Amino acid sequence: ETGVTQSPTHLIKTRGQQVTLRCSSQSGHNTVSWYQQALGQGPQFIFQYYREEENGRGNFPPRFSGLQFPNYSSELNVNALELDDSALYLCASSYGDGHTDTQYFGPGTRLTVL
Amino acid sequence: GQNIDQPTEMTATEGAIVQINCTYQTSGFNGLFWYQQHAGEAPTFLSYNVLDGLEEKGRFSSFLSRSKGYSYLLLKELQMKDSASYLCAVMDSNYQLIWGAGTKLIIKP
Numbered sequence: 001e002t003g004v005t006q007s008p009t010h011l012i013k014t015r016g017q018q019v020t021l022r023c024s025s026q027s028g029h030n031t032v033s034w035y036q037q038a039l040g041q042g043p044q045f046i047f048q049y050y051r052e053e054e055n056g057r058g059n060f061p062p063r064f065s066g067l068q069f070p071n072y073s074s075e076l077n078v079n080a081l082e083l084d085d086s087a088l089y090l091c092a093s094s095y096g097d098g099h100t101d102t103q104y105f106g107p108g109t110r111l112t113v114l
Numbered sequence: 115g116q117n118i119d120q121p122t123e124m125t126a127t128e129g130a131i132v133q134i135n136c137t138y139q140t141s142g143f144n145g146l147f148w149y150q151q152h153a154g155e156a157p158t159f160l161s162y163n164v165l166d167g168l169e170e171k172g173r174f175s176s177f178l179s180r181s182k183g184y185s186y187l188l189l190k191e192l193q194m195k196d197s198a199s200y201l202c203a204v205m206d207s208n209y210q211l212i213w214g215a216g217t218k219l220i221i222k223p
Contacts, residue, residue: 033211040215042118043157043211045212058210102147103211105156105158108156
């Protein structure tokens with residue numbers, strides 16, 4: 001069974017640029033959730049995709065957008081990067097519609113915005 | 115607003131027992147999760163409680179009291195590899211996970 005994978009591992013961007021982060025869900029999982037985790041903090045929910053549809057969204061501006069593909073892999077896009085976007089971005093997959101299903105996390109992408 | 119509180123840091127001795135507390139105030143409740151996160155790594159699932167009471171899984175146990183908005187994670191026979199952050203997360207009425215900031219557990223020999 002393949003676990004959740006994310007790419008890239010690390011990324012450095014400058015303010016105003018755009019970034020795309022990728023996530024492959026665990027085999028058999030159809031739901032992907034994205035989180036932002038600042039240093040020393042817990043993850044903050046960005047949004048969730050279930051069967052290619054957005055299934056919930058946290059308190060993040062529209063410049064954070066996402067996509068889920070037919071194979072249930074997912075992308076997180078962030079436009080007009082700001083310094084505060086520097087964080088660890090975590091992707092988690094689960095089976096079902098995400099409701100109370102246990103989420104399994106990928107290793108994360110460390111984004112630094114200069 | 116929604117709030118999850120847990121201690122910032124705790125220290126314990128190898129072989130001992132430690133209890134990490136979590137209190138929460140959320141809009142609705144659809145279960146409480148505990149995750150372990152080693153520095154620089156992803157969170158890994160430890161336990162899930164939705165009903166009151168104690169769930170035991172090997173050296174780790176988790177307790178929930180919904181009426182008190184309270185949970186704890188109990189770690190027995192501590193090992194050096196248990197040094198990590200422990201995150202409490204509550205699933206709210208919108209089925210979104212609300213996370214605490216985590217408790218950094220330091221194990222000393």
